[in-house]
Amino acid sequence: MRRDIFQAIADPTRRAIIVLIAAQAMTPNAIAEHFDTTRQAVSKHLKVLTECELVQPQHRGREIYYQLEIDKMKEIDHWLEQFRKIWESRFEQLDNLLETLKKQQQ
Amino acid sequence: MRRDIFQAIADPTRRAIIVLIAAQAMTPNAIAEHFDTTRQAVSKHLKVLTECELVQPQHRGREIYYQLEIDKMKEIDHWLEQFRKIWESRFEQLDNLLETLKKQQQ
């Protein structure tokens, strides 16, 4: 299945998992303890996150630590860039308007 | 139904619509012309976008122009903020490391 980071962050539980493991890598069991859900459900979410490379599994004995690939989050940031340009330019326009009004008053 | 901006941007067609109307408000028919899909399908996407307040309909005669509420996009930006802090701090750490190595060489 074609996975995509935007689809990955659409689910609220997955977003919570991302936030949780941002600080430190965790095992599926440890993650599941933080939510009102089963390990298997968490495991499925981790599969989705792994498939779109937002998360990387690190095997340590029989445990698997899942680590956030924070650089992948930049893809969202990058997509937002185009809109950031718009809202910044609008702010600038407002700023110019205020400046003009100020000068007119003088 | 509970709508949420992250779920709204999960669909690629919806993301394309958002980008399309970012520049200027458009009618469902005009939007549909840009994609290989029907007006009704676009209309459904616009409904989702409207429900999560990412888009606002403006009635003009029998036409309805859908306008992007760009400020709503800041919600995603805001959620990203926590990760931006992490990747910036990592960059700083790397920067400090390079600085240290440089000094050791001198």
Place this chain on the structure above:
DNA sequence: TATATATGCAACCAATTGGTTTCCCAAATA
């Protein structure tokens, strides 16, 4: 006023999703 156009809405459908249950395998431990 009759017709054409822009759009929403409901009903329906196939595919996907998030979740559960069950089972299996490998590593740790008694």
Place this chain on the structure above:
DNA sequence: TATTTGGGAAACCAATTGGTTGCATATATA
């Protein structure tokens, strides 16, 4: 070696999704 523990995978299920078709409504236009 036998048992426990961590975790993946498959089968199944109900709910949701994206899409289509058909119909209703309101505005334009001939």
